[in-house]
Amino acid sequence: MEGDFLDTVLRFYKEQKWKEVLDLSLVESAVTRKLVWVWPSENNLLLIKHIIRDFRLSGVISIGCGSGLFEWLLEKYSGFPVKGYEVNESWWLSKYSTPQFIKLNFPELPPTRDILEPNYALLFCYFNDGDAFREYIRCYEGDFVFIIGPGLGAGRHTDPEPFNPNFGSPDWLLYKSQEVRDTKDFIAVYARLRTINNPHQ
Numbered sequence: 738m739e740g741d742f743l744d745t746v747l748r749f750y751k752e753q754k755w756k757e758v759l760d761l762s763l764v765e766s767a768v769t770r771k772l773v774w775v776w777p778s779e780n781n782l783l784l785i786k787h788i789i790r791d792f793r794l795s796g797v798i799s800i801g802c803g804s805g806l807f808e809w810l811l812e813k814y815s816g817f818p819v820k821g822y823e824v825n826e827s828w829w830l831s832k833y834s835t836p837q838f839i840k841l842n843f844p845e846l847p848p849t850r851d852i853l854e855p856n857y858a859l860l861f862c863y864f865n866d867g868d869a870f871r872e873y874i875r876c877y878e879g880d881f882v883f884i885i886g887p888g889l890g891a892g893r894h895t896d897p898e899p900f901n902p903n904f905g906s907p908d909w910l911l912y913k914s915q916e917v918r919d920t921k922d923f924i925a926v927y928a929r930l931r932t933i934n935n936p937h938q
């Protein structure tokens with residue numbers, strides 16, 4: 738089942754059939770999690786696309802993107818570029834790694850300002866290192882951060898959590914949120930206060 742599932746995803750990916758990949762969301766999550774923690778719906782991707790478009794951003798930088806499957810779907814759906822960053826380059830280049838759907842970049846750590854272009858939104862999907870999250874936020878001079886993870890009572894854990902992140906500063910406000918299909922995972926959109934107070938700046 739797992740092998741068949743992966744083959745199907747890879748075949749659709751090769752043929753650039755992103756809609757067909759989205760429809761595979763019905764497969765049991767224990768199987769899909771090997772590739773990606775969150776299998777979005779079109780409506781979820783639309784939320785992100787609208788933020789990028791409405792605030793005239795250039796695209797999304799995903800930190801801890803893993804296989805990059807979510808990011809590939811987002812790029813195909815929205816037409817905006819999505820860049821992915823990961824750690825452990827040697828593992829991702831090894832024969833044991835999961836397949837990759839976008840080019841992975843490996844930042845110097847601690848991260849520097851030049852990779853976190855301010856006209857891009859940051860995305861943390863099932864990120865699991867609060868200290869590293871705050872390090873990235875400290876270097877980021879842009880205004881939008883997407884946090885995807887479990888809602889309260891989902892029985893899973895991420896750091897940051899979508900509804901209880903610690904940004905390390907009081908500059909950020911929850912702007913919008915949406916459940917990922919009916920999974921009890923949520924996309925939380927955070928905006929810098931200055932943007933919400935003065936949207937046409």
Ligand SMILES: C[S@@+](CC[C@H](N)C(=O)[O-])C[C@H]1O[C@@H](n2cnc3c(N)ncnc32)[C@H](O)[C@@H]1O
Pocket residue numbers: 772773774775800801802803804807822823824825846861862863864865866869
């Ligand atoms: C639970 S996985 C989630 C992967 C993917 N976003 C998903 O939703 O399927 C967390 C990922 O964050 C990456 N990660 C951990 N610390 C990081 C850091 N400081 N910078 C970039 N990526 C990091 C890990 O290598 C891992 O692939």
